[in-house]
Amino acid sequence: MLRAAAQRSFLASKGLARRRMHVSAAAHKEIEMFVDGKPVMIEEGSAIIQAAEKAGVTIPRFCYHERLGIAGNCRMCLVEIEKSPKLAASCAMPVGPGMRVLTDTPKIKQAREGVMEFLLANHPLDCPICDQGGECDLQDQSMRYGTDRGRFHENKRAVEDKDIGPLVKTTMTRCIHCTRCVRFMNEVAGTGELGTTGRGNDMQIGTYVSRSLGSELSGNIIDLCPVGALTSKPYAFTARPWELRNTESVDVMDALGSNIRVDSRGEEVMRIIPRTNDAINEEWISDKARFVYDGLKRQRLTTPLIRVDGRFEPATWQDALALVAERLTETAPDRVRAIAGDLADAESMVALKDLLNAVGSENLSVDAHNNTRTPAFGVDVRANYTFNSSIEGVEEADAVLFVGTNPRHEAPVLNARLRKPYLAGTVQFGLIGNQVDLTYDYAHIGTTAAAIEELAQGKHAFAEVLRAAERPMVIVGGAVSEMDNGADVAAALARLAKSLPRLVTSEWNGMNTLQYAAGRTAAYDIGFVPNAQSSAEPPKFVYLLGADEVNPAEIPEDAFVVYQGHHGDAGAHLADVVLPAAAYTEKAATYVNTEGRAQQTRQAVGVPGAAREDWKIVRALSEIAGLALPYDDVNALRARMADVCPTLVQYGEREATSAEIAQLGLAQLQAQGNGQRLDTGFARAVANYYMTDSISRASRTMARSSAALSKLIGCESEDPSSISASS
Structure with a gap:
């Protein structure tokens, strides 16, 4: 209640964000x-x-x-x-x-x-x-x-430091009251947690009531602060900027592909800060992208491991790959399966798919959190699984419908962009799914997929809002495609799209899928999904490419499991052989963001121990297995990627799908489901924002942030919106 009142008071008294946006929109x-x-x-x-x-x-x-x-x-x-x-x-x-x-x-x-x-x-x-x-x-x-002396003889003012959580360190005596942090938390982050109290010499900036910041974007106030009043708590007293080597890269903590700069000293990542890219993240990044780096040096896999009598024993690369190659070639092709994890890069997935195809298997799938192997939206038409309006395009929408997604946790920087038209008063929001705090007002239409059918039939007031909109937008969570009744939900969405004449046109495609995993769009581009000929028999050989969300019940006890990844997480515990790989800061790799834009990470530090880049491991395995893949360097591999899907190597560009093809994709979705199973709710793609992958689960900073969030939920338990926002 206090946060909402403070935000309303700030916007009402200042009106700064609204006036600024009206000026930019009207001044031509x-x-x-x-x-x-x-x-x-x-x-x-x-x-x-x-x-x-x-x-x-x-x-x-x-x-x-x-x-x-x-x-x-x-x-x-x-x-x-x-x-x-x-x-x-x-x-x-x-x-x-x-x-x-x-x-x-x-x-x-x-x-x-x-x-x-x-x-x-x-x-x-x-x-x-x-x-x-x-x-x-x-x-x-x-x-x-400045001058070499001052004319003031009064004692310097001292201000008590504020404890605002495990991420931002405060030294408020240095504060010059620029209020950048206050304006950011009110306008961009939308949580309204920072404000000013007192006047003149007694003015202070803080959280009114002592508490941690609950925003997923709070780390950006560190960059905004023009003095040393707000600094990074995990980075405190560890390095100086002139000691660091800067490497431009891409974030993989969500599917937005935010541009980042990795600062390293020697072989250690010291900090991560944002790079400006107006088409994607402007100059903001999420807290997870900024502070997860300490997880890169903990629980790392640094040497190949082979399970012997229930215990892992160190092995050489030759022995580990020879064992994997032997079990791979002796297993029937229809009993071989590969699963790609959330952080898998395009190069490694293309190489692994080529290897399994060489074996004779098409049994491929992504590490779907709901354990569904085939995406309900299909991969034949790219518009069915990408964010077609573009990330910039959300600012042009005048009506937005969320279906089974929480953009505040799945893509915090995108959620901040959605606040822009909200502050300008040019958009209305509706939500189908669990009620959450999105930092802006919305109409809650229903909790189950049946509400989609109601909108398609015009039985809800928000249906008229969508029909009257010049640029309507529907944002569907990537997890919806992984639901058991995903085909029926997809068919209902296609019927809704058909009822909105301005949703998909030659100038505007407002039908969007918001993926939550960095490697998901590239996996669908590559076709890393099972085809119609894939066997339904339980696999005897399972290759986990960084897959840590896999359900152990899906893997038979007698199956031979290979885990290739960089952390000793859930997937490694299931394995018979562990192959250590490089993390995203240790390799030059391709990731495709949710809008279909291919970008590259850059190697900032070396790989630890005997770990190797993912695609090189697969290439070496193919050689030992007698199925040598036809590329020896990354350039040849990327030429192969261009053959598979040209957009994979069109770096920095976003290729929009034509309206005709997009309409064809919607027609396919409408034909695949009967719309009978719409009475179930939507699963959350992100259960704990700070613990979503192997890197964040290994991070002490993310663990502290998760604990602070849990404490914050307990303090605000009387406010239902705060519980649903963070749960």
Whole structure:
């Protein structure tokens, strides 16, 4: 209740996010103005600081951020406007036709030096022990606008540090009250947990009531903080930025494919921070993507293992692969099965599929959490299992229906994007499934799939909202395709799509599947699913490619199990032979995100011990088994990937499916189910946000976060929405 009241109060009193979005949506007319004598053409309603950036002039700032509402409270961005008697804050002053702005005059310099003097009056002199050192905006600006002495003799103000959870470390004495963190938690994250109390010298930023932050995006306030008031608690006092090697990569903790930078020292990953990509994650990443890295060095598999008399014994690669090859070739092809895990990369899945095809088996499947081998949405038409509107496209939707998904946990950064049209008041949301806290209001239509049929028949008020929308959108959870009655649910969704004439057109495809696993889209692109000829007999040989969610009951006791992966998780405990592999920070591998965009991870550190890259292990196994695959290096393998599915190697590009093919895919879905089994609820794809895969389960930071979340749920048990949001 307190969080919701604080958020409503903030938006009502400031209206910053709403006004900012209306300006960006409505301001199409360009005007000419001048910055330091340079003519600039810019949209009417933009701020002077944006015009200056367009002119190539950098204006110092602390409170301003291009993705947050305007606060105008640091006064560092003061500029001089012709014929104006006073200096103006460039972040809060809109441009006008013919306006002439000066950004570097003696008057401006004197004003900025005065602002800096006030900021440093209470700032502690602890730069040598501050984790922000080397990356601190205040430190950088003080070099230009600071002085060698201060004129204030009062005691420096001291503020008690706040405990806001296991992820963000606070040193609030350093805080300069820019309120970036407050605006982020209110506008972007939508949880409204941070705010200000007191005024003037007594002003403090905190959580009102002592508590942990409950947002899945809270780590982003570390990047936003221009001083050392908010820093990373797991990273504290471990490294300096100039010691680190930077590697651009891609996150695999969810299917969004957020762009990240992996900072390493030697052979250890020290931290992970976001890279800007406006088409995917803007400049945010989820807490799991940011803090999971400590799980990369715990419970690792570093040497091949063979189970002997119930115990694992270390072995050489030659012995381990020879045993696997022997059991593979002596097993009947229709009794051989391979299962790809959530974090499997495209190269390894193509290689493993080619190996099983060489053996004569088509018995392939992904590690479906609901133990269903064949996806109900099929893999023949790409539009049936991808996010067709694109991640950017969610901002254009004016009506969104969620079916069996919780985007706050399955794709937190996407959920933050969905808040943009919500704050602008241009979208209405509806949800079919379990009630959850999505950080924005929605109409709850039903808990079972029968509600889909009601919408298709126009029996619910939200059906009219979808029909009246110019750009309607349906977001279906990837786990829906894995349900036992998935075919019936898919048929009902196809009927709903048919009843909405503007859902799938040549300009807009609003029928989306939100995958929850990083390797899922690529697996479907490759065709890593059983075909019609696959045997239903229990397998005698099972190859687990990083599959840790597999149900042990599905694997016969007499089956020979091979586990290839990087952590000693659930899959390894089932194995007879364990083959150690590389994690995503230790290899250059291809992942396809939920919208069908192929991206590559880059090797930031070396693989530990005797571990090897996944595709190389499969290639070596094929050689020993006498079924040598026709590629010896990664370039030849990617040429093979291009033959299998050209989009796998079109890195950074998203190829949209044509409306005709998308309609054909919906027709196939409608024909495959009879719509009789719609009375069951939807399973959760993510039961515990902080524990979803082998890496996060090995992370101490994620374990602490999970414990803090459990404690937070217990404290808020009187609020039903908070329980459902986190459960």
